[in-house]
Amino acid sequence: MIKLLAISGSLRQASANTALLRAAIGIAPRGAEITLYEGVGQLPQFNPDIEHAAPPIVEDLRNRLIACDGVIIASPEYAHGVPGAFKNALDWVVGSVDLAGKPVALLNASGRATHAQAALAEIIMTMGWLIVNEASLVIPVAGKELDAAAILADPALTGQLHEAVGALLHAIEIGPPV
Numbered sequence: 298m299i300k301l302l303a304i305s306g307s308l309r310q311a312s313a314n315t316a317l318l319r320a321a322i323g324i325a326p327r328g329a330e331i332t333l334y335e336g337v338g339q340l341p342q343f344n345p346d347i348e349h350a351a352p353p354i355v356e357d358l359r360n361r362l363i364a365c366d367g368v369i370i371a372s373p374e375y376a377h378g379v380p381g382a383f384k385n386a387l388d389w390v391v392g393s394v395d396l397a398g399k400p401v402a403l404l405n406a407s408g409r410a411t412h413a414q415a416a417l418a419e420i421i422m423t424m425g426w427l428i429v430n431e432a433s434l435v436i437p438v439a440g441k442e443l444d445a446a447a448i449l450a451d452p453a454l455t456g457q458l459h460e461a462v463g464a465l466l467h468a469i470e471i472g473p474p475v
């Protein structure tokens with residue numbers, strides 16, 4: 298079983314990004330399991346002073362990331378940047394060297410969010426994770442008030458989700474580039 302961890306950059310109850318990730322769970326092919334991480338909003342503020350004696354919720358995030366074979370990220374853009382709560386989550390795992398090379402699908406739920414997407418790509422590469430370009434699609438669901446069920450009912454959107462998840466699974470199966 299290939300395990301993927303999905304992380305949304307939005308804390309909003311009716312988030313389009315979270316809905317997209319919930320829909321991804323619904324199209325996961327046989328042999329793959331996608332789990333949504335829901336702790337971003339509960340993480341404490343990152344502080345390097347306590348990085349190596351971090352609270353259990355931070356250890357839980359690190360352990361989930363270590364245990365998964367790949368990560369699917371979908372995040373909104375706030376003022377041309379990455380939402381603070383999500384950047385905070387990433388800051389907690391910047392120093393986790395055992396996550397180097399972790400394959401990532403960087404979904405974009407809004408074609409307009411180009412600044413945050415570029416910033417996220419830079420952050421993720423700086424962390425040493427591996428962005429799988431073929432899996433990092435723009436899937437335009439933001440602003441349409443679609444929940445996961447509505448996304449799953451749309452053949453064009455589910456087609457793109459299949460393509461993204463399939464590309465991530467393929468990258469995991471063939472392993473890192475040599």
Ligand SMILES: Cc1cc2nc3c(=O)[nH]c(=O)nc-3n(C[C@H](O)[C@H](O)[C@H](O)COP(=O)(O)O)c2cc1C
Pocket residue numbers: 307308309311312313314315372373374375376377378407409410411439440
């Ligand atoms: C404070 C704030 C700032 C935003 N800034 C931008 C922005 O700079 N560029 C953009 O394309 N959208 C911006 N948006 C719109 C959100 O990215 C958009 O509503 C997105 O769908 C929210 O994602 P969610 O539905 O997953 O919460 C902003 C929204 C908020 C609340």
